[in-house]
Amino acid sequence: MTYSQAETPARRYEPADAVDAVVIGTGAGGAPLMARLASAGLSVVALEAGKWWVPERDFVTDERGQSKLFWNDERLSDGNDPVHFGRNNSGTGVGGSTLHYTAYVPRAQPDDFMLRAEFGVGSDWPIGYADIEPYYDEVERMLGVSGPSTYPWGPPRAPYPLAPLPMNGAAQLMQRGCASLGIRTSPAPNAALSGSYFQEGIGWRPACANRGFCQAGCSVGAKGSMDVTYIPLAVAAGAEIRPESFATGFEVGRSGRITGVVYMHGGQERRQRCRSVFLCAGAVETPRLLLLNGLANSSGQVGRNFMTHMGLQVWGEFEEDVRPYKGIPGALISEDMHRPRDAGFAGGYLLQSIGIMPVTYASQVARVCGLWGEALLSHMRRYNRMAGINILGECLPYDGNYLELASERDGRGLPKPRIHFTMGENERRLCAHGNALLNEIWAAAGARDIWQYQRTAHVAGTCRMGTDPAQAVVDADGLAFDVPNLYISDNSTFPSALSANPALTIMALALRTADRFLERLRRQEIR
Numbered sequence: 001m002t003y004s005q006a007e008t009p010a011r012r013y014e015p016a017d018a019v020d021a022v023v024i025g026t027g028a029g030g031a032p033l034m035a036r037l038a039s040a041g042l043s044v045v046a047l048e049a050g051k052w053w054v055p056e057r058d059f060v061t062d063e064r065g066q067s068k069l070f071w072n073d074e075r076l077s078d079g080n081d082p083v084h085f086g087r088n089n090s091g092t093g094v095g096g097s098t099l100h101y102t103a104y105v106p107r108a109q110p111d112d113f114m115l116r117a118e119f120g121v122g123s124d125w126p127i128g129y130a131d132i133e134p135y136y137d138e139v140e141r142m143l144g145v146s147g148p149s150t151y152p153w154g155p156p157r158a159p160y161p162l163a164p165l166p167m168n169g170a171a172q173l174m175q176r177g178c179a180s181l182g183i184r185t186s187p188a189p190n191a192a193l194s195g196s197y198f199q200e201g202i203g204w205r206p207a208c209a210n211r212g213f214c215q216a217g218c219s220v221g222a223k224g225s226m227d228v229t230y231i232p233l234a235v236a237a238g239a240e241i242r243p244e245s246f247a248t249g250f251e252v253g254r255s256g257r258i259t260g261v262v263y264m265h266g267g268q269e270r271r272q273r274c275r276s277v278f279l280c281a282g283a284v285e286t287p288r289l290l291l292l293n294g295l296a297n298s299s300g301q302v303g304r305n306f307m308t309h310m311g312l313q314v315w316g317e318f319e320e321d322v323r324p325y326k327g328i329p330g331a332l333i334s335e336d337m338h339r340p341r342d343a344g345f346a347g348g349y350l351l352q353s354i355g356i357m358p359v360t361y362a363s364q365v366a367r368v369c370g371l372w373g374e375a376l377l378s379h380m381r382r383y384n385r386m387a388g389i390n391i392l393g394e395c396l397p398y399d400g401n402y403l404e405l406a407s408e409r410d411g412r413g414l415p416k417p418r419i420h421f422t423m424g425e426n427e428r429r430l431c432a433h434g435n436a437l438l439n440e441i442w443a444a445a446g447a448r449d450i451w452q453y454q455r456t457a458h459v460a461g462t463c464r465m466g467t468d469p470a471q472a473v474v475d476a477d478g479l480a481f482d483v484p485n486l487y488i489s490d491n492s493t494f495p496s497a498l499s500a501n502p503a504l505t506i507m508a509l510a511l512r513t514a515d516r517f518l519e520r521l522r523r524q525e526i527r
Contacts, residue, residue, distance in 0.1 A: 011240060012240055013272070015270065015271050015272055015273065016273060017043070019044065019274050020044065021042055021043070021045070022044075023044060023046040023047070023277075024261065024277065024281050025049075025096060025279070025280035025282065026096055026231065027097050027098055027282070027490070028098050028226065028503050029280035029490035029510050030096070030278065031231050032230045032510040032511050034046050034230070035230040035233040035239070036510075037514055044240070045239070045240045046234070046239060046241045046242065048094050048241060048243045048244070049244070051094070052243040053094065053095075053099070055219050058217070059219040061213055061216070062216070063359040063360060066215075069092065069099045069216070070091060070100065071090030071091060073410055077418075077421070079400075081422050083456055084456070090284065093227075094241055094243055095226040095231060096226060098224075100216065101214070101225070102215055102330050103190045103224060104190060104330040104503070105143070106188070106333060106335070106504070107154060107157075107505070108499070109153065109499070112499055113127065115347060115396075119346035121346050122397060122496050123305075123397060123466070126476035127476050131512070132505070132512060135511045136504065137157075138511060139508050140189075142230070144162055145160045145190065145191050145224070146160060146161075146189070147162075147187060147190065148160065148186050148187050151186060153338065162197060163194050165187070165210075165327070165328045167327070167332060168323075168326050168328065168355055169320075169326065170388060173318060174332050174387075174445065177441035177444040177445030178351075181441060183336050184336050188328075188353075189333075190331075192208045192328055193206070194207060195207050201232070202228075202232050205221050205222060206220050206221060206222055208220075210326060210328065212327055215329065216357070230507075247261055247262070247263045248264055248289075248292070248414065249289075249293050257483070258277050258486055259274070264412060276485040276526070277485065278488075279486065279489070280488070280490045280510070282490050283460050283461060283462045284417050286462065286463055286488060286490055287302045287403050287417075287492060288403065288405070291405050292414060295482070295483060296473055296480040296482045296486060297473070299470050301471065302463055304402045304403075305464050306403055306460075306461055307396070307397055308458065309456060309460075310391060310392070310457075311390055312390060312391050312431050313389070313452070314388065314435065314439055314442055314451070314453075315388045315450065316386070316388075316447025316448060317382055317448050318446055318447055322386060322387045324354070324355050324383070324384075324388070325357055325358065327355060328355065329354060330354065331355070333350060334350065336351075337351060337391075340433065344429050344433075345429040345430045347396070348394060349392055349499055350393075350499060351389065351390070352389070352391075353388070353389055354388035358380070358383055361380075365380070387447070389441060389442060391431075393431070393434060396424055396496075397461055397496070398422075400422060401420055403418070406418040458497075458501065459491065461497065463488050464492075465495060469481035477513060485526070487513055489514075
C-alpha cells in the first residue's frame with residue numbers, strides 16, 4: 001500500500017449507521033486499537049483532529065516546515081514549573097504524535113508498575129509486566145524495532161527484529177564518557193528500520209536513511225509511526241479515517257451509554273452513531289473532552305494526577321566534529337539509573353544521547369543561555385561540535401498537578417485547557433542526581449563549556465486506571481467505571497509516569513484494551 005493509497009478510506013459509513021466503534025485519535029493509542037477492531041470484522045470510524053499527511057509529499061526536510069505536525073492549539077500552563085506544550089508531547093495529523101516522535105521505544109520494567117509497593121508513594125498499576133509483555137513482543141515485531149541482540153536490563157527477552165542503527169556523534173561521546181565511569185550502555189531500541197523490513201499486510205518498508213529529521217516527520221516511511229504501520233492495516237480491514245474532525249461531545253442515552261459522537265468538520269457540527277467509543281486523544285485532550293461533557297467523572301479524578309517526565313539535558317562543546325543533525329536522534333541508552341542506590345528519591349531515570357536540528361538547538365540556547373544577536377551567531381558557528389545527553393525520569397502524581405477548563409476560549413468557542421504543574425521534592429532530587437551524573441559523564445567524555453537545560457517531556461496520568469472507582473476513571477481494561485461503553489486508550493490512563501519513554505507502552509496497552517473488548521464481545525457481555 002503506498003502513502004497516496006492510504007489517503008483514501010476503504011469505505012464510508014453514514015452518520016445514521018450505528019458503527020461498532022468510534023475511535024477518537026489516531027496516534028499510539030488509537031491506531032493499534034482500531035487496526036485490531038477492524039481486523040476482527042467490526043465497523044470502525046476514527047476521528048482525527050489533524051490532516052492526513054502524505055509523508056513523501058508533505059514531510060519536508062525543514063524544521064519550520066514541519067511545525068504543522070505539532071499540536072498548535074494554545075494550552076494554558078500554570079504552577080511553579082509550567083509545562084511547555086507542543087513539539088515534545090503532542091501531535092496532530094493521522095498518526096498523532098508518532099509523526100514527530102524520535103522512535104525511542106524502551107520497555108517499562110516490571111517494578112515500574114509497582115511504584116507504591118516499592119517506595120510507598122505514587123500509585124501502582126492494576127496490571128503487571130506479565131500482562132503487557134506479549135503485547136510488547138507483538139508491537140516490536142510489527143514496527144520492526146532495531147536494537148541489540150541482548151538487552152542488558154529487564155527480564156530476558158527475544159532479540160529485537162533488526163540490528164541496531166548506527167551510532168551518531170553524541171552517542172559515541174556518551175559511550176566514551178560512560179565507559180570511563182563504569183556505566184553500562186547499549187544501542188537503543190528504536191522503531192526505525194536499520195534494514196528493509198517486510199510487514200505482513202503492508203509490504204516492504206525501506207531502511208532509515210539517517211537524515212536525522214525524525215522529529216520533523218519521516219519522509220521515507222522507515223520510522224514506525226502509525227501512519228505507515230497500524231493505520232494502513234486498519235484501512236485495509238475496512239476502518240474509515242475522518243481527518244480534520246475534532247470531537248466536541250457525546251450523545252448519551254437513558255441507560256447511560258453513549259449512542260453517538262459529536263464532532264466538527266469543515267466548520268459544521270456532525271454526528272456519528274455508535275455502539276462503543278474509544279477515547280485516545282492523549283493526556284490533555286482526553287480529560288478536556290470529558291470535562292466539557294461532564295462525563296465519566298463521579299470519582300472527581302478526570303484531569304487529576306497530571307505527570308510529566310523529567311527531561312533534563314546537558315550540553316557541551318567537543319574538539320571533534322559531532323554534527324548533531326545526523327543519524328537517529330536517540331542512538332544510545334543506559335538504564336543503570338533505573339533504580340539508583342541511595343539516591344534519596346522514588347523511581348529512577350534512564351540516560352539517552354540526543355540528536356538535534358539547528359533551529360531547535362538555537363531556540364534552546366537563546367532561551368536558556370540568554371544569547372542573542374552576535375553572541376548567538378558566534379555560538380551557532382560551533383553547532384557542529386555540540387553534543388547533548390539527557391535523562392528521562394519518573395514524576396509522581398500530586399493533588400496540586402491537574403488539568404481544568406479555563407474561562408478563556410479557543411477558536412472553536414470551547415474552553416481552553418489549563419494545566420497546573422509544580423515539581424515536588426522527589427522530582428527536584430531526581431533532577432539534581434541526574435544533573436550531577438550527566439555533568440560527570442560529559443566531563444569524562446571531554447566536553448567544555450557545559451550547560452544545562454531543565455525541561456520536561458511526555459505527559460501522562462489525567463484519567464488513570466485502577467481497581468477503585470472512587471480513585472480512578474477506568475479499570476484495568478481501559479473501561480470507564482461510569483460509562484458502560486466508553487474506553488480510554490492513551491497515556492492519560494497511566495497511574496505512574498514510568499522510567500521509560502511511553503510510546504511502546506501506549507501501543508501495547510491499546511492492543512490489550514482491544515483484545516479485552518473483543519473477548520467481552522465474544523462472551524456476549526456487550527449489548
